[in-house]
Amino acid sequence: MIAPMMNAWERIRLILEKSLKPGLFQLWIKPLKGDFDSESSALKLEAPNEFIASWVREKLKDLILESCRDVLGTTPELTVTCAKAAPRGLPIGAGKSIAREDQLALPVKAALKTTTGFRFNFEDFVVGPCNELAYVASKSFCRQNVSSDQLFLCSSTGLGKTHLAQSMGSHLAGLSNKKSIRLAYLTAEEFASQLVMAIKSKRMEEFKARFRQEIDVLMLEDIHFFQGKEKIQNEFLSTINSLQCQGKKVVLTSTFLPKELNDVDSNLVSRLCRGFLAVIDKPDMGTRRKIIQNKADSLKADLPEDVADFLAGRIQKDIRQLESCLHNLVFKARMLKESISLELAMEVIKNYDIQDHKLDMEQILKQVCGLFDVSLDAICSKSRKKQYVLARNVAFYVARRYTDFSLKEIGGHLNRRHSTVIKGITNVEKEISRNSPQGRQLQQTINQVVV
Template sequence: MIDAWDRISHSLERTLSPGHFQLWVKPLQGCLENDTLVLRAPNDFVCTWVKDRMLGRIRDAAADVLGFAPRVDLGSAQAGAPMLPVEPAAPQRRIVTQQMGLPMAHALPTQTIHNWRHQFDDFIVGPCNNLAYVASKSFCQDVAGSDQLFLCSAPGLGKTHLAQAIGSEIARQTNRQHLRVCYLSAEEFSSQLVMAIKAKAVEQFKTRFRSDLDLLLLEDVHFLQGKEKMQDELLNTLKSLQNQGRRVVMTSTFLPRELADIDPNLTSRFAQGFMAVINKPDHQTRLSIIDAKARAAQVNMPGSVAELLATRITSDVRQLESCLKNIFLKSRLLNMDISMDLVWDILQNYDLGGGSIDLDKIISFVCQAYGFGFDDLCSKSRKRDRVVARNTAFYLARKHTDLSLVDIGRRFNRKHSTVIKGIASVEQEVARKTSLGNQIARTINQLQA
């Protein structure tokens, strides 16, 4: 199958962010030999990164495309580089590839992106997000004072939706074939800078971000906490873009004033544009979301079922949408009408908000889930299992309570900066779908009212 890797990489392109695909998947050379997917990275750095963080996604995509789960033989094409075995030892195969350096030619996705996943038309507006929605729409109108926007919310409430909607709308309005847009996360920005440094291509990196952009959409800027070099580069990038009248949208789980270990000058830059906070959706907004999704899927949603879902799933929109997709799919697969019994069967897999979730309940849940006492969570221990448990408690407290970061930290004898880092760590692990991230996600999903 000569085109097997092409089809697998196309599948990955549809599921990965543009930045991740361009940076880590596109530089790979691959082919299928017997039942083994043979991949070669251009150098050891890319090979190690893919092995540690991307291999599971590649295996899943290969299984979907090929109809079976192949073995994966991943190595570096760099001269003299040792193989990185990721499966039980397999015979080494000879692949003819062009000698490559770091894949800087594909590292920065600054071209027009045509596959925006979210639009303004499918964003449900309510009191919880109206200001952020209006600010995002106004940003697209190029009105005075709208050259920078900072969107803040807890995970799953819509900041990514609005960021992508802005990119899609500006690309549509400009009617330009080659609008220079860069949409990526702060983690991807950092990874590309690291690669540029290793490839001795920093000036090329600076040119692409500071001179070759019309719009920068940068997600999860809180990732840069404690990363001094990355902060310096972003600060200079924002200064350059502002001086040229270019436009920037940033998102974060935290307001600029809540961030820790960030250069004060960068914090000031974050706060100088318009800032909009997205809050948890109220009951009526949740009902509107359910109605809109049901109409889009062309399914009949009984009013009693919609009311149940709106009452029970209150923590975030992403979880509500996931639950609805599972309900629609099960209904179609089993050729069943959507009923209370069917919905209750699916609801048991989700974080239900029908009861009050306070910090005491979260602490009790985390202690039981991880097998620790409260004294262990509050101790000075830096053992990995205790840190993960503590960070999970921070994350759940931020998500389910209205306590400030200072109040959360005080309960665990920690500074608010430690709370921020812990929450960011959980978000990153879950987003990357690492083995630890999947474990944390399963634990979080067990918290029920």
């Protein structure tokens, strides 16, 4: 017997999630609402806007029907409609959401966050010498009287730039009950995907109106994704210039400073250097200890001082790893019905230990070659064999993060230009952030290199 109608769509969605790339699933399938009528064997899908509905009809209909056959054993009649648009002029932020999907015509995951959709806020952010300037700048940016219309946050992975970006979004969501604040929050990759889809579906005017006219604040993460993408850079530059002319605000984040970006138009680099630029550095021991204690308090865990000092001393450059390690320590102690101890912490940290060793390039290359079972000559060669490329990229990533070498110096050790180094680092970061099987394998490899 066919499962209840919502269960049918949920099962179909699971198959589609496995069939599609994560970005495509998040952009085009996740926003859909499904209703399966078993009597008429009809599947009705509702998209938040016509832009998504049209794309699904044109590009994904066959794949959806194939997934339907797998779940239902038959091919239903499929219709994809658009949700009824709300009256124009409603204040974004009224009620529960900071931005209505049908007003901005954007996928939920890609651009719009509800008031509860932002995971972080300023109250949860631990301030120290390493991030105080970025914290103050972010809080000030939310005020109406601030003179700058652009904020650029830069840091290595896991040091808090996303926390601050989402804190700004959360703060603005609170203000939206009093003022009409329209906010779009998305990654550079999601911006690029929507632009490409708009070009292919000949809906560029909708895209331009959406990002230039229908929002007050644009928040874009990981803008180094635009490297080497000339057409996307041009549209992005036109977008932020248009927003600036209207007195609207732009928040940008990246792992790299504007001057470090490669294959980026000089006009865009100049534009990125405007406004306020805040760099978040590696946290000192005191800040790391405060972060651990703050996390322990949120978990209602009794954390001994010697354990806090141990964790803060061993995991020095990635706050996400530090918090994850503590979370797993607390979980393991509760599962075993034991008190948190230094001995238990030593067991747990084996999977997280990224102690700040004084690594040099020779050590890094020797470790990487051993772990990938390749020779130094192989990864220094011009070969594009996958195993060699992965080994090179891991070497780039570790050297950038755990040494003081410049991009040019890192590239020189492997006969590569600094632009290739940036691309390799970006690819490793992307895989790790997606938590893909390859990303998890790369993270384990990196941990072995630096331990």
